[in-house]
Amino acid sequence: MTLNFATKLLDSFLQSVLLPLGFERLDSLAYVRPSSQADAVLSFPCRIDPRGPCCFTCHGGVRFDSLEALLRSGPIDKTRSTVMMPIHLLREKKSFTEWQFQAADDLERLRDTVMLDLADLALPFIERYSKLTELRRRLESSTPADWFVLGPAQRLNVLAVIQFVQGDRHGALKTLDGALLKQNSALPSKRLPIEAVRKRLTQAL
Amino acid sequence: MNAAKKIILLLWLVILASLGNASALTPGATENRIWQKSSAPLETRQAGPLQTAGRHQENGRAGYDVALNSLLAAKGLPWLSKLAKCKPAGVQANRIAGARAVHDFIVQAEANGMQIVGREVTFDTPFGARRMDAILLNPETSEIGGVEIKSSLGAFERFDAAAQQQFSADRWINTFGAQGVGRSKDIFIDNTVKILWPPPAP
Numbered sequence: 001m002t003l004n005f006a007t008k009l010l011d012s013f014l015q016s017v018l019l020p021l022g023f024e025r026l027d028s029l030a031y032v033r034p035s036s037q038a039d040a041v042l043s044f045p046c047r048i049d050p051r052g053p054c055c056f057t058c059h060g061g062v063r064f065d066s067l068e069a070l071l072r073s074g075p076i077d078k079t080r081s082t083v084m085m086p087i088h089l090l091r092e093k094k095s096f097t098e099w100q101f102q103a104a105d106d107l108e109r110l111r112d113t114v115m116l117d118l119a120d121l122a123l124p125f126i127e128r129y130s131k132l133t134e135l136r137r138r139l140e141s142s143t144p145a146d147w148f149v150l151g152p153a154q155r156l157n158v159l160a161v162i163q164f165v166q167g168d169r170h171g172a173l174k175t176l177d178g179a180l181l182k183q184n185s186a187l188p189s190k191r192l193p194i195e196a197v198r199k200r201l202t203q204a205l
Numbered sequence: 206m207n208a209a210k211k212i213i214l215l216l217w218l219v220i221l222a223s224l225g226n227a228s229a230l231t232p233g234a235t236e237n238r239i240w241q242k243s244s245a246p247l248e249t250r251q252a253g254p255l256q257t258a259g260r261h262q263e264n265g266r267a268g269y270d271v272a273l274n275s276l277l278a279a280k281g282l283p284w285l286s287k288l289a290k291c292k293p294a295g296v297q298a299n300r301i302a303g304a305r306a307v308h309d310f311i312v313q314a315e316a317n318g319m320q321i322v323g324r325e326v327t328f329d330t331p332f333g334a335r336r337m338d339a340i341l342l343n344p345e346t347s348e349i350g351g352v353e354i355k356s357s358l359g360a361f362e363r364f365d366a367a368a369q370q371q372f373s374a375d376r377w378i379n380t381f382g383a384q385g386v387g388r389s390k391d392i393f394i395d396n397t398v399k400i401l402w403p404p405p406a407p
Contacts (some may be wrong), residue, residue, distance in 0.1 A: 045388040050300035096321035144347035189382035189395035
């Protein structure tokens with residue numbers, strides 16, 4: 001099975017699962033629907049295992065247009081989440097798992113499992129963090145395990161932009177300046193993302 | 206008596222010669238090695254020569270199949286030669302070995318408190334797309350990095366043109382970071398490591 005063929009099979013299967021739930025297909029294996037103050041984004045990375053089957057998983061994310069405009073430059077991509085979680089990290093055990101299929105029949109057998117996981121894990125996560133206050137509360141936690149799968153710099157960027165859109169504009173710049181001061185001698189990879197967001201916030205002042 | 210000895214010697218030589226031919230067809234004594242996982246910390250080398258998309262886990266053709274086919278054909282055993290062609294190609298076998306190594310590494314990493322964000326995630330760099338075997342998250346620090354797993358020493362030490370390109374891509378990611386592409390576009394990493402897994406026996 002080629003990746004292209006597997007992607008088409010999977011996409012067709014996911015449409016039958018997600019369209020009844022109100023999701024719209026925006027791209028191959030990427031689905032979006034409005035949710036509270038944000039957009040719910042479901043994406044399904046897949047790969048062909050050398051042993052034969054196609055393995056796929058799900059990323060559940062929320063996208064705040066107001067935050068994205070300040071977080072990123074370039075063309076708007078509605079399938080890009082502001083924060084996301086791979087579905088296996090929403091399980092209690094958190095160990096990496098993927099669904100596997102070799103043919104369309106296998107996907108049909110997976111239907112109930114996939115729907116159950118979406119209903120029990122991905123959709124409640126999306127529902128909860130579609131509210132800006134809830135997202136901010138979690139990102140303000142001092143426990144790194146609470147920062148979704150954002151690195152320290154990305155987490156500070158999102159946090160600062162939330163402060164900015166909620167009216168604390170100088171507080172937002174202060175957050176970023178504090179981070180830049182700490183990363184004074186760090187590699188560009190640690191500083192550049194923060195500097196880029198700071199520049200956009202300054203322009204938006 | 207001398208004539209009888211000569212005949213016996215000649216027969217013996219013929220038997221020896223035929224044994225020699227047979228031994229060329231039969232595999233040598235199988236070597237059984239058991240990997241002992243070391244409790245020592247993993248060796249991590251920053252920015253080693255890595256691989257680009259499309260060359261993933263292709264650990265080089267050893268020419269094994271070709272050599273075996275030629276040998277069998279030369280021995281007048283074309284049916285065995287055809288049978289040998291049915292075996293998985295060296296590249297595919299290497300890919301399977303690579304996939305097994307990645308799976309085993311993931312199990313070990315999770316057992317040691319790390320989390321896996323994704324597998325076979327591709328990142329954009331000025332040197333081309335760079336696909337990492339696994340994306341690791343340390344839940345205690347929230348640091349995220351890409352891991353490249355090599356299942357053989359040959360693959361680990363390779364430094365041909367493709368590997369040099371991968372090396373450059375990894376240096377780029379380690380210095381400037383990179384954003385995932387495709388369905389993993391929400392993943393950002395700023396470090397990569399290349400490891401040999403399973404670790405070689407001491």
